[in-house]
Amino acid sequence: MPEATEMTAEAAHMITVFAQQSGSVAGGWEYVWGAYVATWLFFGGYAVTLWTRSREEL
Amino acid sequence: MPRPVRSPALSVEFDLVRRLQIGWPASGVRRGCRPCDGYGPLGRCSIDGSQITNIVALLGLGFLLASAAPQFRRALPFAWEHPLGLAGLVLLVVGNWLGLYYAPQERFMGDVGRILYVHVPAAWLTMVCFTLAFLFALGFMFTNRRGLDSAMEAASEVGVMEGALLLLLGAIFARPTWGVWWSWDPRLTSSAVMMLSFVGVLLLRGVVQDFDRRATWSSIAAIFAGVNVPVTYYSVKWWRSMHQVQSETVAGSTIDDGMRWVLYFNTYAFLFLTVWFLARRWRIAETRAQAAMPEPLPQATT
Amino acid sequence: MLRQTLHMLGKEMLTEWRQRARISGVFWFAFAIVLMVAFATPNSAVLPQVAGGTLWLGLLLASTRSLDQSYAVELEHGAMEGLMLWPVDPIAIYYGKALANTLVLVLVAFALLPLVIAIFDAPVVGNPLNLIVIVLLGCMALAAPGTLYGLITSQARGSSVLLPLLLFPLVVPAVLAAANATTKVFEGDPMEQVPSWLALLTAFDIIFWSLSGIAYGKLLED
Numbered sequence: 001m002p003e004a005t006e007m008t009a010e011a012a013h014m015i016t017v018f019a020q021q022s023g024s025v026a027g028g029w030e031y032v033w034g035a036y037v038a039t040w041l042f043f044g045g046y047a048v049t050l051w052t053r054s055r056e057e058l
Numbered sequence: 059m060p061r062p063v064r065s066p067a068l069s070v071e072f073d074l075v076r077r078l079q080i081g082w083p084a085s086g087v088r089r090g091c092r093p094c095d096g097y098g099p100l101g102r103c104s105i106d107g108s109q110i111t112n113i114v115a116l117l118g119l120g121f122l123l124a125s126a127a128p129q130f131r132r133a134l135p136f137a138w139e140h141p142l143g144l145a146g147l148v149l150l151v152v153g154n155w156l157g158l159y160y161a162p163q164e165r166f167m168g169d170v171g172r173i174l175y176v177h178v179p180a181a182w183l184t185m186v187c188f189t190l191a192f193l194f195a196l197g198f199m200f201t202n203r204r205g206l207d208s209a210m211e212a213a214s215e216v217g218v219m220e221g222a223l224l225l226l227l228g229a230i231f232a233r234p235t236w237g238v239w240w241s242w243d244p245r246l247t248s249s250a251v252m253m254l255s256f257v258g259v260l261l262l263r264g265v266v267q268d269f270d271r272r273a274t275w276s277s278i279a280a281i282f283a284g285v286n287v288p289v290t291y292y293s294v295k296w297w298r299s300m301h302q303v304q305s306e307t308v309a310g311s312t313i314d315d316g317m318r319w320v321l322y323f324n325t326y327a328f329l330f331l332t333v334w335f336l337a338r339r340w341r342i343a344e345t346r347a348q349a350a351m352p353e354p355l356p357q358a359t360t
Numbered sequence: 361m362l363r364q365t366l367h368m369l370g371k372e373m374l375t376e377w378r379q380r381a382r383i384s385g386v387f388w389f390a391f392a393i394v395l396m397v398a399f400a401t402p403n404s405a406v407l408p409q410v411a412g413g414t415l416w417l418g419l420l421l422a423s424t425r426s427l428d429q430s431y432a433v434e435l436e437h438g439a440m441e442g443l444m445l446w447p448v449d450p451i452a453i454y455y456g457k458a459l460a461n462t463l464v465l466v467l468v469a470f471a472l473l474p475l476v477i478a479i480f481d482a483p484v485v486g487n488p489l490n491l492i493v494i495v496l497l498g499c500m501a502l503a504a505p506g507t508l509y510g511l512i513t514s515q516a517r518g519s520s521v522l523l524p525l526l527l528f529p530l531v532v533p534a535v536l537a538a539a540n541a542t543t544k545v546f547e548g549d550p551m552e553q554v555p556s557w558l559a560l561l562t563a564f565d566i567i568f569w570s571l572s573g574i575a576y577g578k579l580l581e582d
Contacts, residue, residue: 199578247532254525254528255526255529257525258525258529259526261521261525262512265516265517266516274579275512275579278508278575279509279526281571282505282508282571285567285571286530293532293537293560293564294536
């Protein structure tokens with residue numbers, strides 16, 4: 001049956017992939033940079049809004 | 059000083075957001091019988107860094123509460139928050155460097171674990187801000203002090219900002235580690251609900267013009283939002299534990315000393331910056347309230 | 361104070377009766393939502409599983425209409441000031457209104473329940489009496505904070521957006537519990553979870569019915 005061979009091939013592929021995983025996340029630096037940049041953007045942006053609003057009050 | 063190498067040694071469970079909710083000290087492997095684990099940024103057998111954070115947070119809270127009192131305001135006309143904010147900025151720069159380069163790779167998460175050095179402090183500070191908002195709202199209901207209303211507005215807004223950052227950082231962290239941007243586990247769901255509650259408080263404040271009404275209504279809304287947070291957390295946790303559909307995935311696994319003090323460092327940075335944000339925002343709120351309701355003050359304040 | 365509450369309740373029910381169309385409007389709104397969920401679900405095999413949740417979603421959204429309208433009546437004719445001038449304990453006003461809102465929601469829920477069971481093909485495996493209790497407790501949970509926030513938002517601009525935004529995060533635990541309990545009654549409850557959900561609903565009701573009563577007095581002073 002064609003479905004059976006397809007499923008077996010997929011299963012074999014998955015087993016190969018899992019066997020190669022080391023159990024830890026490799027790389028991911030773009031996420032790290034994204035997180036740190038987001039932090040600075042949030043804080044910097046909020047500080048700017050604070051400054052603008054305090055200027056308005058004066 | 060040599061870079062700390064990746065250590066497979068015993069360490070405390072790195073579930074710091076849960077720690078916040080169950081109180082210090084966190085559960086986990088202990089070295090010896092000392093309740094504070096015996097390790098902190100100041101070295102062995104010293105006061106736990108967590109206690110220092112608590113003390114500093116309480117001091118900040120005390121400061122804010124005190125500055126809401128008119129007598130104190132006149133006594134402290136200078137902008138006391140600026141040195142604190144500057145210190146926070148410097149600490150954040152150094153802390154980021156520490157997090158990005160100095161700290162070792164996490165055992166399971168690799169370099170992605172560095173996100174936790176900003177994510178966990180954001181979580182703590184969001185909770186602190188919302189707790190402060192709740193306390194200020196309660197204080198206003200009992201004392202009717204305008205300063206407390208302004209403080210509540212400041213705490214709500216800063217809390218919403220930090221909460222948005224928290225959710226974003228959580229999603230950025232979740233993607234490479236859990237494989238999804240979002241999941242409906244108790245912590246995430248209750249954080250989202252908490253955020254929404256306080257967004258509602260802010261929107262309510264934006265819509266109502268009359269000062270007294272706005273203060274009363276938003277205080278009540280903030281009190282209800284604050285009460286709802288633990289209720290939501292426990293109900294969603296209950297839901298998850300009853301369903302057992304998805305076991306609660308703990309963010310991260312273990313952490314050793316080399317990482318923990320970097321985390322505390324970043325936490326202090328966030329704390330000082332948050333206090334600066336709160337103070338600045340409070341001043342803006344106070345100025346607006348004063349402009350709306352001029353009082354005969356003997357001297358100009360702030 | 362009980363007598364005052366009952367008087368207040370009677371007044372609310374009389375208002376309702378004179379405007380029967382209002383309750384039917386709330387019902388049709390809830391029903392429309394339920395239908396839309398059914399239409400928007402391409403895979404009809406999952407419909408029985410979402411029946412409980414959809415019932416409560418419809419009730420939740422419809423409750424905002426009902427709560428809005430319960431204050432609109434008073435605002436329209438300037439009766440709000442009259443209400444505050446009554447020599448009535450504000451807490452009695454609150455409980456009377458909240459009970460009236462609960463009754464409206466309960467009526468809508470009972471009207472909606474057979475329709476949901478039919479449209480979503482939900483098998484009622486569990487004890488139907490449980491459904492009655494869940495509906496009662498859940499509607500109480502929706503009505504209590506809603507009556508309080510309704511007072512606030514009816515007098516503020518943009519109330520149609522504000523009431524859902526304020527109310528929904530607050531009632532998340534209650535909707536969670538009610539939807540889960542209803543689904544368990546529909547699909548069967550092998551692990552006896554319904555009593556726990558009912559306990560959560562009861563706790564929620566107790567907390568918010570008392571808290572809102574206390575806060576209402578403060579609000580009416582404005």
